[in-house]
């Protein structure tokens with residue numbers, strides 16, 4: 020027989036590390052920063068702590084860097100630390116429907132694994148959950164054959180912070196200035212997180228006091244997001260059958276009422292009635308024919324759209340404020356659209372435009388900032404649903420130039436933010452958004468909202484210019 | 490503490506099924522066919538059996554189809570069948586460096602999982618390894634929470650084949666004609682597998698005798714490919730350290746000689762000498778400093794390029810024959826380049842051009858067939874290294890029109906085949922090739938090889954046409 024055997028998740032992703040964003044040394048540095056900062060912001064937001072994140076990059080040799088990310092978040096309990104950092108597909112964000120930057124349980128373990136594979140160094144962690152508890156320090160190396168942590172060192176230490184987490188990774192990397200630079204990336208993070216304070220020490224700094232600070236432009240935390248149940252409109256037959264087998268609910272009616280969002284007892288009864296399945300049938304006793312009937316009945320039953328308190332938009336006022344601070348412009352507008360649904364998941368689109376002013380050139384292609392759940396997307400723009408929607412929008416009617424099927428040309432910065440309980444990415448590196456038609460349609464509507472206001476501004480400006488000539 | 494917990498591979502990919510190629514019902518049908526046929530061709534090629542694969546698609550209802558794929562391959566031993574079909578990341582092709590269509594241990598379990606999630610139906614398998622052994626029939630459903638098979642049924646049956654495997658999946662799907670159709674896809678498979686016989690029954694057939702047969706255009710099997718060791722030029726420090734810890738070799742010299750390809754005992758001694766590490770040092774006793782020295786010494790040591798009997802090109806003659814059978818043209822040329830290396834993995838590029846003739850229009854964009862390890866790539870052309878290389882090649886100098894940064898315009902069919910012991914894809918759906926610079930460079934050289942011959946033909950044709958006018 021052929022030698023068929025199991026492949027561990029970590030072996031698979033060690034070989035396929037470009038799927039996680041570690042294609043080359045320059046990108047590896049950016050991906051590492053991203054995974055660390057995303058985790059710190061998620062943790063602080065969820066614990067309702069105003070996020071303060073310190074990012075330091077030290078250059079150790081020509082192609083080796085040490086990245087340290089320290090936050091004032093709630094910390095991680097000691098018994099979970101090895102698994103969090105030394106096991107792929109382990110985390111707190113996958114099994115729930117709630118907006119967060121992370122969603123896979125892969126990010127930080129992948130960064131640690133890349134560091135281990137390229138330098139042999141284990142990931143170093145300090146974490147503390149409360150002032151009256153000790154700070155725990157760990158050195159953890161992932162065993163790639165087994166996808167399991169090996170704790171190299173563990174002790175309790177004195178730490179000047181009452182709570183928080185500090186992560187240090189040594190990796191083969193490359194530090195660039197300019198377009199795809201860490202400096203730009205951190206600036207883009209602050210744009211979408213106006214409530215957070217980011218303090219950044221670059222590798223080429225003059226001394227350790229030489230620090231770039233992105234202070235929060237607001238003291239208000241983002242709205243707290245609720246965790247929701249799946250909406251029945253998205254569920255597939257096989258998934259429904261599995262849920263019926265596993266539910267603790269004792270009747271079909273109670274099953275629909277408790278396992279899904281927006282299904283009242285009455286609506287649950289309607290579904291059962293339409294399917295001609297007794298409302299008090301035991302879920303585990305539902306056979307295939309009945310499951311198929313229930314599955315058919317769901318889309319034919321009137322069920323309220325999913326709740327939207329599970330998404331925290333940045334908001335028009337803060338978008339304009341943040342965008343202006345980075346790109347001072349003569350005209351600025353932002354729009355936050357109301358939430359809609361794809362595959363049963365609520366999502367919403369926010370767009371903002373900064374136009375004109377001394378800094379932006381009229382002959383350059385517009386700058387497009389893409390965001391998903393407040394995280395800047397820097398790579399794979401050619402594969403991204405946002406780029407597709409921008410190119411598919413007719414910008415000529417708002418007074419801009421636009422080569423066919425391309426980004427428009429003009430003194431413009433475009434910012435597009437997709438916020439969802441779960442974002443469909445084109446790969447595990449979370450760099451580009453998959454082309455769901457509902458999402459592309461909604462982005463275009465958001466761009467048109469802002470475009471119309473831009474068009475009015477451009478026309479008004481031209482009228483004024485013409486009048487001056489006369 | 491936050492509810493951090495483990496996520497199973499199958500849970501992850503059930504949610505992210507667009508990463509595996511199951512984005513929508515039409516694509517799901519194509520991906521399912523692909524995964525099944527790839528496995529059948531791999532199995533027959535490896536067992537040196539002239540592949541015969543029967544593919545049948547039945548439409549069961551408006552959006553439900555049954556796909557059956559039956560081969561004359563070596564079969565699968567009964568104790569491995571549940572894991573092969575009911576567990577993601579389980580297979581025989583990941584842990585070796587040898588050219589094959591599959592490489593992840595995911596494909597067929599993913600297709601079965603998609604069928605289960607959308608219809609509740611288990612995957613059905615019949616397999617037999619020899620005439621004197623019984624045929625075993627199974628019904629297997631993957632437990633997505635645990636990534637483990639649940640065998641619903643298993644028995645021995647009479648079967649009219651002496652050996653082979655038959656797989657049946659029922660799934661929610663959609664059947665289309667035209668560009669992205671199953672019919673076109675199977676035709677493209679035969680183009681790159683001229684030794685195989687494919688018999689295809691479409692869902693809209695008149696009756697069960699209504700069959701499309703792509704007979705092999707050659708009786709010769711593809712050259713047998715050897716399995717190779719990794720080449721030292723690709724290895725990273727952390728990986729080297731791990732290999733030193735795990736090797737059975739008793740000395741550093743023996744370690745390099747046995748664990749890598751192309752490292753003779755002498756060359757292994759050279760590496761150790763350059764690193765100032767005793768050649769007889771026990772590998773497990775090599776410390777970090779010594780490992781770093783060895784790692785540095787590798788690229789400074791002259792080591793022969795990797796062996797190339799691990800790749801089976803289609804070959805220029807068969808490429809021309811197959812391409813002509815599908816696109817009769819007035820001019821045809823093909824080139825198979827010599828193998829080169831990326832990340833320590835051997836790969837080679839083959840290109841073919843069919844030009845002119847009654848069927849191809851001079852005003853249309855050239856048709857581009859992309860292949861990786863003999864598998865047609867149908868989607869994500871915008872993300873693919875092949876598309877990038879085609880657009881980056883200057884076709885005007887061969888007499889074609891070419892909009893800037895675009896595929897050329899002209900009566901032309903382009904076929905590009907990348908063959909490697911391991912192909913870097915942009916996602917697990919294996920639809921597009923990642924942009925490794927070495928691969929893009931080599932594709933362009935292959936296109937230029939064919940382009941030059943095409944250019945000579947176009948010029949000659951124009952000279953003749955001009956002469957006729959005089």
Ligand SMILES: Nc1ncnc2c1ncn2[C@@H]1O[C@H](COP(=O)(O)OP(=O)(O)OP(=O)(O)O)[C@@H](O)[C@H]1O
Nearest residue numbers: 058062103110111112121122123124125126127184
């Ligand atoms: N700085 C931190 N503070 C508190 N908890 C953290 C921190 N970093 C990680 N965690 C916890 O560890 C888990 C695993 O993190 P990891 O980055 O691997 O996955 P994730 O963030 O859940 O998803 P993704 O792979 O999309 O990043 C998180 O879900 C979170 O519970």
Ligand SMILES: Nc1ncnc2c1ncn2[C@@H]1O[C@H](COP(=O)(O)OP(=O)(O)OP(=O)(O)O)[C@@H](O)[C@H]1O
Nearest residue numbers: 528532573580581582591592593594595596597654
């Ligand atoms: N028709 C078949 N005949 C013989 N062996 C098969 C057949 N189909 C699958 N197998 C075996 O089952 C294993 C798992 O198949 P699967 O498609 O899941 O993964 P793979 O082909 O190894 O990689 P990939 O995920 O890239 O397709 C294969 O490696 C092969 O050993």
Ligand SMILES: [Mg+2]
Nearest residue numbers: 058121126127
């Ligand atoms: Mg994370």
Ligand SMILES: [Mg+2]
Nearest residue numbers: 528591596597
């Ligand atoms: Mg396969």
